[in-house]
Amino acid sequence: MHMEQRLEFIDTLPALPASNFTPRIATFSPPTDPNKESGTVGPEMMNIYMPGVSDQNRKDVDNCKLLVQNAASQKYDPIKQLHEWYTYYTESLAKLGWVTQASQVKNITIKKTGLTMDAVAIEILQGLVGANAPQLLALTGKAVAGVKDDQGLISIYNRNAKVGYEAKFDMSPVWQTRGGSPMMVLNCTSVDVRESKRGILWWKSTTQSTAIKSAASAVYLNTDLYDGVRASVLRKLGQAAEDYLDSIPGFQ
Secondary structure (H helix, E strand, O other), X not given: OOHHHHHHHHHHOOOOOOOOOOOOOOOOOOOOOOOOOEEEEEOOEEEEEOOOXXXXXXXXXXXXXXXXXXXXXXXXXXXXXXXXXXXXXXXXHHHHOEEXXXXXXXXXXXXXXXXXXXXXXXXXXXXXXXXXXXXXXXXXXXXXHHHHOOHXXXXXXXXXXXXXXXXXXXXXXXXXXXXXXXXXXXEEEEEEOOOOOOOHHHOOOOOOOEEEEEEEEEEEEOHHHHOOOHHHHHHHHOHHHHHOOEEOOOOO
């Protein structure tokens, strides 16, 4: 795809809906230390950064995912049409410069009680992250706890959440390749959370088995290509993006 076509595609994407949230009080946040892990929360989305990911790469991941998830959710119902939603999502990311290395689509049943969203995420991810699974389990648990302890972050996460028996979540670990590119595992999962009256963040299964629909892909960003579209992505996101993303405390 030529650069002109990529830029034209970005122009066709819908802008973020205007925020109806009460503006958050601005507080001083120290710069991200790229040598430490960190986390970002967005609507039904958590990005978990391993040590070594540059600040620019962290911003690029957040912005790409926010823009394309918004477009996918306006085109497909992420609960009823999860796989169609995910296909559009990954194909759109490819037009921004993301390259897929491996992918999997699963409809599975996990036969155990006491499942939580972070445990389900690792269950899905482990085939793509291998030996890093134990470390990622600890970090995903830290991310969920950090969001649950902050009402502002809960509001960001639940911005697009729909009341019902099923809930979708996207919890993506991100690391940096030797070539300097961000690489992540996209993990979009739908699960029955009727056992929790407060939603997926507080869900803990009590039944002997839980049915799960998921799609996951290992992808990396062609940073040379993305350099040519970054400004267009930022223009399309606009100032509204500030109300859709925030840092998760407790990492650095």
